[in-house]
Amino acid sequence: MDGVSAAPTDDLTLSERWLTVPDLVDLLGVSPGRVHRLFEQKTLLAARVGGVLRVPSEFLDDTEPLPELRGTLIVLGDNGFTDDEAVRWMLGVEDALGTSPIAALRAGRKAEVRRVAQSLL
Template identity: 90%
Template sequence: MGQVSAAPIDDTTLSERWLTVPDLVDLLGVSPGRIHRLFEQKTLLPARVDGVLRVPVEFLDDAEPLPEVRGTLMVLADNGFSDDEAVRWMLSVEDALGTSPIAALRAGRKAEVRRVAQSLL
């Protein structure tokens, strides 16, 4: 299993809905092991919310991981962000973007989001 920061996300309002591993198994129609591989590959990224690994629904497009998320999460990991820090950044309003990075990704602004992510230290 991939590393998940011990510092929990305490603001559950960052996402409109948080999905647990069992939720993801049902939604994606795959095994729990496959969900954990998606975490390791940074195709999806969980945060610890209320002591449970959860993924924000915004990281999904219908019943699939949003493809633009992975590259951005890789950039954040390369910049030393923990999983929880990366999830928090993706869901919080980023001044340089005028919106949250995940909203910008969903609006087709992938290059801009990654440029901002690369500038973070």
């Protein structure tokens, strides 16, 4: 399944806006195959929401994947997180950060987010 967890997230409230693969094709100006390669390379992360592969809009910076995201997603994967678990962690409030990890990444706190991610088991 292109490296995407089969366990559904099914919580539309986790993100302000969920983007489907066709949405990403239009927004990024790339082919569907390229979008799936971005998932495989952990440049973007998708979860099944409502039975459809979706990416939280917070994972994008205008029309590109957030550059700080990839390293954090790799750390989470190395710690055994499924894609679904990683999406939930990135969007949920992390007590150690005082905010969601994605909000902390967007605020320039990459090292802190990765340090917290590395401590998770």
